[in-house]
Amino acid sequence: MSRNHHPNLWPPFTSITTTPPLEQVVRGEGAVLYRAEGPPLIDAISSWWVTLHGHAHPVVAEAIAEQAAKLEQVIFAEFTHPQAERLAERLAGRTGLERVFFSDNGSTAVEVALKTAVQWWHNRGEARQQLIAFDGAYHGDTFGAMAVGARSLFSEPFDPLLFPVTRIPWPHTHWNDEEVEPREQQALDALGLALRTPTAAVILEPLVQGAGGMRIVRPQFLQAVEQRVREAGSLLIADEVMAGFGRCGRLLASQRAGITPDLVALSKGLTAGFLPMGITLAKEAIFEEFLGTDPTKTLWHGHSFTANPLGCAAANASLDLLEVEPEQHEQFEQRHRSRLERLAQHPRVQRPRLCGTIAAFDLVTSGTQGYLNPAGKVLRRLVRDQGVLIRPLGDVVYLLPPLCISETQLDQCYEAISNGLEALPASDL
Numbered sequence: 001m002s003r004n005h006h007p008n009l010w011p012p013f014t015s016i017t018t019t020p021p022l023e024q025v026v027r028g029e030g031a032v033l034y035r036a037e038g039p040p041l042i043d044a045i046s047s048w049w050v051t052l053h054g055h056a057h058p059v060v061a062e063a064i065a066e067q068a069a070k071l072e073q074v075i076f077a078e079f080t081h082p083q084a085e086r087l088a089e090r091l092a093g094r095t096g097l098e099r100v101f102f103s104d105n106g107s108t109a110v111e112v113a114l115k116t117a118v119q120w121w122h123n124r125g126e127a128r129q130q131l132i133a134f135d136g137a138y139h140g141d142t143f144g145a146m147a148v149g150a151r152s153l154f155s156e157p158f159d160p161l162l163f164p165v166t167r168i169p170w171p172h173t174h175w176n177d178e179e180v181e182p183r184e185q186q187a188l189d190a191l192g193l194a195l196r197t198p199t200a201a202v203i204l205e206p207l208v209q210g211a212g213g214m215r216i217v218r219p220q221f222l223q224a225v226e227q228r229v230r231e232a233g234s235l236l237i238a239d240e241v242m243a244g245f246g247r248c249g250r251l252l253a254s255q256r257a258g259i260t261p262d263l264v265a266l267s268k269g270l271t272a273g274f275l276p277m278g279i280t281l282a283k284e285a286i287f288e289e290f291l292g293t294d295p296t297k298t299l300w301h302g303h304s305f306t307a308n309p310l311g312c313a314a315a316n317a318s319l320d321l322l323e324v325e326p327e328q329h330e331q332f333e334q335r336h337r338s339r340l341e342r343l344a345q346h347p348r349v350q351r352p353r354l355c356g357t358i359a360a361f362d363l364v365t366s367g368t369q370g371y372l373n374p375a376g377k378v379l380r381r382l383v384r385d386q387g388v389l390i391r392p393l394g395d396v397v398y399l400l401p402p403l404c405i406s407e408t409q410l411d412q413c414y415e416a417i418s419n420g421l422e423a424l425p426a427s428d429l
């Protein structure tokens with residue numbers, strides 16, 4: 001490698017002391033990234049789970065360019081614009097959550113959901129401060145989102161400043177798991193107990209916890225959670241930043257899970273990965289508590305780039321693409337299935353699992369389990385050398401490709417992982 005780390009860049013989630021110099025990407029097209037040096041790479045993780053339809057998709061690129069020539073930004077507290085109105089109407093129609101609040105990214109979409117839930121109770125004159133979240137959850141890196149996320153290496157310096165959250169086990173499962181039911185029951189019992197304390201909201205990542213390790217739960221568990229939340233008269237927040245917008249085979253992961261949350265956070269695939277934008281969807285009954293002439297009832301929250309017209313144009317184009325060829329996301333799971341079944345035969349693969357476009361497994365390793373396990377990093381390099389970009393979460397390996405990936409490219413991804421597993425040293429990892 002001829003490069004050093006760039007002297008002016010500070011990359012996210014990265015210690016440059018322990019990471020090789022970052023490579024420069026000069027172009028992307030479909031599922032492929034083109035580097036300044038070296039052969040092209042198949043992006044098997046949709047560049048941090050955002051590139052829903054593939055890189056530089058012409059439909060989205062054109063929608064943004066067209067909008068940029070008309071209106072690039074307007075103060076959204078004074079004005080609205082056609083792209084925001086169209087997007088809000090479409091999302092409300094498709095989800096049944098009638099109100100759309102715009103922000104800038106996944107963390108802010110979650111922050112807005114949390115603040116809305118807490119203020120909803122405040123506006124009703126009932127102080128409910130308890131928030132309930134799940135073990136292993138990741139909801140983002142701003143303070144509120146961090147607080148509801150699991151405490152980890154990422155949050156450690158800030159732990160003393162994070163507000164308290166009641167935590168419930170997440171009964172994640174995998175193929176041929178025969179012990180899931182008692183774990184689900186244990187989690188539901190813990191939830192029932194926690195809900196005896198007046199609770200503002202329960203927040204969860206429906207169907208799949210992403211950064212926590214692609215940890216999948218069964219729809220029936222989520223339905224049982226919702227039932228308990230309703231019985232307690234609390235609110236349910238679905239963080240669909242990763243799992244939503246087609247990733248799990250339906251527009252919302254909640255729809256596939258058979259639950260109807262009060263608030264839903266969206267981002268990532270929303271704009272097809274072209275521009276940063278977050279959305280918090282809310283039921284009309286939530287919005288109604290913020291009405292009235294009393295100024296303390298207003299949701300005093302906003303961002304400079306709220307409902308940025310370019311972001312809204314990208315999101316409308318992203319939704320157009322989902323609607324034009326719905327089978328692309330609705331049937332993606334079938335494309336993974338037989339490939340994952342074959343890979344699951346490998347002795348270093350355990351707990352295979354699948355949801356929509358997301359296929360995952362845990363590495364069989366002798367090292368520490370979890371994010372700090374080094375095996376994933378070694379595998380990542382071995383797979384990268386074969387032209388495929390993956391980014392295991394410690395010992396969790398997953399594929400989360402763009403919808404446009406071809407059959408041949410998907411085969412290449414599985415083959416690269418299979419070869420990488422063969423080459424993975426047996427000792428220490």
Ligand SMILES: Cc1ncc(COP(=O)(O)O)c(C=O)c1O
Pocket residue numbers: 105106107108110138139140141205210211239240241242243267268
């Ligand atoms: C479920 C979930 N919520 C929130 C976030 C935070 O989103 P962002 O990185 O856009 O702030 C992420 C990011 O990976 C996520 O997976």
